[in-house]
Amino acid sequence: MIAARVHSRGMTLVELMASMAVGLILLLLAVALLGSTGAGYGRINGSIGSEREARGAISQLTSDLSGGCFHKKSILETSLSPRLGFLSLQPATAQTEARRIGDLCAIHYSIKDLMIGDQTVRCLMRGSRDSGETFNALRDDCVDSLFSERVDLDEPIAFGVISFLARPQTRDASGTWIDWQNHGELGPEVLRVKLVFARRELASKLKKSRDWDEVGGRDCRASKEIEVYETSIRFGNHANP
Secondary structure, X not given: OOOOOOOOOOOOHHHHXXXXXXXXXXXXXXXXXXXXXXXXXXXXXXHHHHHHHHHHHHHHHHHHHHOEEOOOOOEOOOOOOOEEEXXXXXOHHHXXXXXXXXXXXXXXXXXXXXXXXXXXXXXXXXXXXXXHHHHHHHHOOXXXXXXXXXXXXXXXXXXXXXXXXXXXXXXXXXXXXXXXXXXOOOOXXXXXXXXXXXXXXXXXXXXXXXXXXXXXXXXXXXXXXXXXXEEEEEOOEOOOO
8 A cells, every 4th residue: 555645835935924013013903003093092191180280270160260359450461461360269278377457358260481400381370369468458459469370379380281262251131241351340240261182192291381372373273282170260259248
């Protein structure tokens, strides 16, 4: 009996190259998919960070403005300068023991560039002046001094803020919302607040103040690296103290 011969044939060079090409394509697709997933995760993470900063800032603004008391020297128009300055009723726990004589305090918001490490970060700052200082300023008719920058008292409440805007509004006789004009004894009914944040990946690229200024001049609606938050906040008291 003659045994049958079994022929085992290896891969040819062409087949080997074709297999390697297919494997390389699959590897590149996997890398692209992982990169896209990582970028998507980064965008989501950056959006969550911006939302957290915005929520904290809006919560503090709402608390301060809800106790607001209008004064003729209040700073409520921020279209020309990103600042707010107004009197507000604050609890005792929000004041220092030595400077507290009542509940009427002064609150000041502004935008400021801070150096954090080797990078410039644009922040929303909040300054609070206790009731003792506030009443002294009212007595001496120098309320505007309460809204100036104080390095020892002002603190950042939100980081990565590209811009800050608060439009004071009131209702006309027909109930339509219109821009408030600083005339008479009544303040605005609401402030239309707009906060624009740079997502984390964009904020990490902004090293100088001019970088933040340049980003602020862009059309924020067309950028995926920028988050915009808008809300109307009630201004608590319209009477002039």
